Amino acid sequence: MTSSEEPARPGAAAGPQDTRGASLQPLEYDEPALQLLLGPTWDETLMTGYRWMILGRTLDQRMLGLQRQGRVGFYGPATGQEAVSVGAALASGPPDWVFPGLREQLLALARGHALETYVHHLFADNVDPARGRQMPCHPTARDVHYVSMSSVVGTQITHAVGVAYGQKLRKDPGATLAFFGDGATSANDFHAGLNFAGVLALPVVFCLVNNQWAISVPVEHQTHVAVLADKARAYGIPGARVDGTDLVAVIAATRDALARARGGGGPTLLEFVVFRMAAHSSSDDPKRYQPKEFQEKARERDPVERLEGLLKRLGRLDDAGVATLAADADARVRMAIQTAEAAPQPVPDSLTTDVFSSVAPTPR
Ligand SMILES: Cc1ncc(C[n+]2csc(CCOP(=O)(O)OP(=O)(O)O)c2C)c(N)n1
Numbered sequence: 001m002t003s004s005e006e007p008a009r010p011g012a013a014a015g016p017q018d019t020r021g022a023s024l025q026p027l028e029y030d031e032p033a034l035q036l037l038l039g040p041t042w043d044e045t046l047m048t049g050y051r052w053m054i055l056g057r058t059l060d061q062r063m064l065g066l067q068r069q070g071r072v073g074f075y076g077p078a079t080g081q082e083a084v085s086v087g088a089a090l091a092s093g094p095p096d097w098v099f100p101g102l103r104e105q106l107l108a109l110a111r112g113h114a115l116e117t118y119v120h121h122l123f124a125d126n127v128d129p130a131r132g133r134q135m136p137c138h139p140t141a142r143d144v145h146y147v148s149m150s151s152v153v154g155t156q157i158t159h160a161v162g163v164a165y166g167q168k169l170r171k172d173p174g175a176t177l178a179f180f181g182d183g184a185t186s187a188n189d190f191h192a193g194l195n196f197a198g199v200l201a202l203p204v205v206f207c208l209v210n211n212q213w214a215i216s217v218p219v220e221h222q223t224h225v226a227v228l229a230d231k232a233r234a235y236g237i238p239g240a241r242v243d244g245t246d247l248v249a250v251i252a253a254t255r256d257a258l259a260r261a262r263g264g265g266g267p268t269l270l271e272f273v274v275f276r277m278a279a280h281s282s283s284d285d286p287k288r289y290q291p292k293e294f295q296e297k298a299r300e301r302d303p304v305e306r307l308e309g310l311l312k313r314l315g316r317l318d319d320a321g322v323a324t325l326a327a328d329a330d331a332r333v334r335m336a337i338q339t340a341e342a343a344p345q346p347v348p349d350s351l352t353t354d355v356f357s358s359v360a361p362t363p364r
């Protein structure tokens with residue numbers, strides 16, 4: 001249904017809605033502030049983050065193009081949301097487990113999962129760890145504790161809470177990060193997951209990525225709550241709204257919530273406000289339902305340009321550096337695509353590999 005066909009909701013216009021992130025004024029950082037927030041190696045941290053963010057942007061552009069050419073089956077871009085994945089990767093450590101939504105693959109890469117392996121997955125070939133049996137953009141990256149995404153909206157929340165319960169029982173040093181969208185906050189698993197985690201004080205950080213759309217449904221048609229982070233209060237846990245287009249803010253908020261979780265302080269709900277700068281997926285056309293002002297506003301809050309501006313202002317990056325890093329990202333992605341396109345297709349015999357310990361004979 002397009003927005004023009006939707007019935008007007010009387011409450012939507014009247015309420016104190018601020019679900020579009022208008023209240024988040026972009027912060028300007030100076031060196032002392034960055035030292036305080038990120039430590040003495042703040043510039044290395046931000047340059048590393050910038051490299052990953054442009055790699056993610058490059059991947060999105062190339063993969064959407066390949067999908068249109070019929071070379072990959074499906075793609076869900078994360079354009080506009082890169083700082084969330086990269087910030088969470090930089091703030092978390094090896095013992096932490098990640099339960100992603102559709103747009104957190106860059107997190108797996110920034111935690112050390114090989115780009116080539118991920119691109120094999122997108123091409124669903126025989127080198128893909130799931131041997132082509134998963135939908136593209138649903139990688140499994142066991143090496144970095146990144147669990148394959150569950151396509152059923154919200155279900156990863158309860159899966160993550162179960163793992164966090166296990167971590168608590170086993171006195172594991174790590175915590176669990178659960179990523180989901182604004183749409184998922186209206187799903188049953190959101191309530192079950194946050195309630196259970198609150199009652200048992202589990203080491204989990206709920207990373208709600210509010211990109212303001214659930215396919216064609218704008219967030220104000222999803223909920224009458226003005227600030228989604230406020231939902232935390234119903235479960236007796238802390239909640240915070242964070243500018244998800246600001247890498248520094250994402251790192252600081254995630255690091256603090258993870259420290260609380262690991263230290264026995266229980267769960268936190270972080271609402272990262274971002275702008276979905278691309279279509280929901282390669283199967284969607286937002287021009288049919290999104291007001292063009294949304295994309296204009298989104299471009300003003302582009303996380304990649306924002307970080308680039310900060311690094312330039314502080315003298316850590318110039319135009320030549322930007323061009324070199326963009327060329328590096330492009331070369332890495334091109335190489336990974338070439339390798340994947342040369343890889344063999346999955347063989348039928350691999351259908352049950354890693355699924356059953358012994359396979360029953362096929363009935364004749
Ligand atoms: C239970 C369920 N209902 C519907 C869908 C179809 N669907 C896939 S993604 C999506 C929207 C999700 O929106 P949100 O949670 O905001 O995440 P985003 O896609 O914006 O990252 C829907 C409705 C689904 N996969 N599962």
Ligand SMILES: [Mg+2]
Pocket residue numbers: 181182183209210211212213214215
């Ligand atoms: Mg959404």
